[in-house]
Amino acid sequence: MASINSIPEKTIERLSEYRRTLLSCHKRGITHIFSHVLAGIHGITAVQVRRDLMLIGFSSDTKKGYDVKTLIDFINGILDSESAMNIAVIGMGHLGRAIAKYLNGKGLKLRVTAAFDIAPDKVDCDIDGIPCYHMDRFEEIVEASDISIVVISSPSRVAPSLVVPIINAGIKGVLNFTSTPLHFPQGIAAENYDITTIFEKVAYFVKESDDMGDKN
Amino acid sequence: MASINSIPEKTIERLSEYRRTLLSCHKRGITHIFSHVLAGIHGITAVQVRRDLMLIGFSSDTKKGYDVKTLIDFINGILDSESAMNIAVIGMGHLGRAIAKYLNGKGLKLRVTAAFDIAPDKVDCDIDGIPCYHMDRFEEIVEASDISIVVISSPSRVAPSLVVPIINAGIKGVLNFTSTPLHFPQGIAAENYDITTIFEKVAYFVKESDDMGDKN
Secondary structure, eight states, X not given: XXXXXXXXXXXXXHHHHHHHHHHHHHHTTOOEEOHXXXXXXXXXXXHHXXXXXXXXXXXXXXXXXXXXXXXXXXXXXXXXXXXXXXXXXXXXXXXXXXXXXXXXXXXXXXXXXXXXXXXXXXXTEEETTEEEEEGGGHHHHHHHTTEEEEEEOSOGXXXXXXXXXXXXXXXXXXXXXXXXXXXXXXXXXEEEOOHHHHHHHHHHHHHHHHHHHHHO | OOOOSSSOHHHHHHHHHHHHHHHHHHHTTOOEEOHHHHHHHHTSOHHHHHHHHHHTTOOOOTTTOEEHHHHHHHHXXXXXXXXXXXXXXXXXXXXXXXXXXXXXXXXXXXEEEEEEEOOTTTTTEXXXXXXXXXXXXXXXXXXXXXXXXXXXXXXXGGGGGGHHHHHHTTOOXXXXXXXXOOOOOTTSEEEEOOHHHHHHHHHHHHHHHHHHHHHO
């Protein structure tokens, strides 16, 4: 993804992860946390945590560790937009529905507010509280519903045909869960996120460790 | 993930991605592909493609490009184990069911053959053709069903309590989709894969590009 500012992509990912840990600490009444504790939870070094927080301009009294609530608010200011962002899901199969339900149950500033499909038993239906429209109406609905991000969970073979409508509709962010990598012009933040890849990767390392075991 | 051999993790990910593209080319009757074409599809450089294939010892007649079928077979030999690997899903909510359905529909050498939950309306039921057991029977079923990989799609708060049963059952690979990062001893390939992170990352870049737009 093209970064148009000075905070690296990986730091943004980690800030999102730190925040979830901090929110869970806050819930349990923990008021302060040391960088090495936060680092331990995320399997990274304390130096990395301190570097990330320095990058966003956060400093704190190091004797007591970071103030959990203050740090949450600080990360909110970096990651969140003022109003909630609307997301549309293209392809309301099992994966699309799972992602919509998962996101809307998280209490994030991101909400799935529309869905698109072409199956007659889905179009013009309410699916888990989300209105599902025919893909023909994509541009119209995106504009009317102020949608800025789309999730692609359609069949992989359909994915390439979605690029032009997505550009034309003025979408700013794309999460592509299909097996077909898609490319968008600069100005559209796109992430290809094929679940098959991580399964095949883990399976490879499992196989290799089995092979090693056989040799020993 | 700790690599115990000489092929880097990122190369393994790309091999999985190349293979899906090659399989799709093969289906459409394409017999040869140049490194720069494969690179273009995946948004990387031709040098990166050639380096990855050199790393696994694949060479070819560069005048005609790579032979698609031969390269697929070669990557199969690297990534796949001889027999299919059995996967169990822990937590058969929407995400767990979607992942199970998605994987079993892909024709991979990876199959979800068992599921675990604690909800009375799921335990001892068949869910989309997958038998669902009570979590109390985890070790017993893992052994009986020769399961080597687990998917964690339980509520995030439950995730930490799964680490010890997973280690005790002799699981070799873990894909954790919850928001709680988990750590496992060496010898267990574990991947923390929180979907919230990529959504928050894309949302951040969308927000930043909006802010830039406002300034212009």
